[in-house]
Amino acid sequence: MDKNLFPIGEVSKLFHISVSSLRHYENIGLLTPAYISPESGYRYYGTEQFEILNTIRYLRVLDMPLSEIEDFLKNRDIDRIEEKLRQQKQAVLKKQQELKRIEQKINHRLNWLADAENTTLDCVSLIQLPACRIVWVDEPMKIDGSADMEAPIRKLDQSDAEAVVFLGKVGLGISVEHLKKSEIAQYDGIFLILDHEDIYTGQTLELPETLCVRLRFRGSHSEASAQYKKLLSYIQKHQMQIVGFSREVTLIDYGITNDTKKFVTEICIPVKCE
Secondary structure, three states, X not given: OOOOOEEHHHHHHHOOOXXXXXXXXXXXXXXXXXXXXXXXXXXXXXXXXXXHHHHHHHHHHOOOOHHHHHHHHHOOOHHHHHHHHHHHHHHHHHHHHHHHHHHHHHHHHHHHHHHHHOOXXXXXXXXXXXXXXXXXXXXXXOOOOHHHHHHHHHHHOOOOOHHHHOOOOEEEEOOHHHHHOOOOOOEEEEEEEEOOOOOOOOOOEEEOOEEEEEEEEEOOHHHOHHHHHHHHHHHXXXXXXXXOOOEEEEEEOOOOOOOHHHOEEEEEEEEEEO
16 A cells, blocks of 8 residues: 555544545545555545545535536536636625525514513504505404414415514404404404515515504413404594504514513504594
């Protein structure tokens, strides 16, 4: 055996790469050892493998897939590597955009939680609800527990709606007609609030900025009935006109904590002052 060959363990230390990775490279045909001991099966590598390994490590630092690296190693050429690097640059830029979008979604959620944790409860207020984009599904239903929402939520998930699983974005609504008649025993629909960066290929509804009466309370949808009565009483007392469906969203629920005493739900009803 050539004395200039290095055993796999030493190569692992020299290149700061695990033995299992070296074996994987061999299994997929990316890096074949210079010599394999017929007695022990031990692998040995020489300078030619070192050059290949340096190339692999460099391209992996650039996050190039092993399949692309293998393709390059079989067809090493300046034009080839330029093409691979341009392709990888585009892949990296796309990944950067995706990570930025995820960062924005996380920031929205952190702001949402901070607002919910520091909010004033059991107090009716008049607010300007910002414009938003939603997905609405007509679905008459009663909610006695969190499990009652599972089937309706699946109806929202008819697109590649990754936003559906982003906690806290699903709400329930009661129509204008039923609110005006104080018929609040059941909901008329379920909706999904979409952030600007959310991907949803299905049909959406743009809601303009609107004046709302709002009430936040400890509890979830199953405790909302009494809160609607407070809001409707406030609307009647101040001679307001209901102009849109209610928007009831749990800000903190089982998706965040098992402590039901920390649940917070918000109800907004669009109104117009007469």
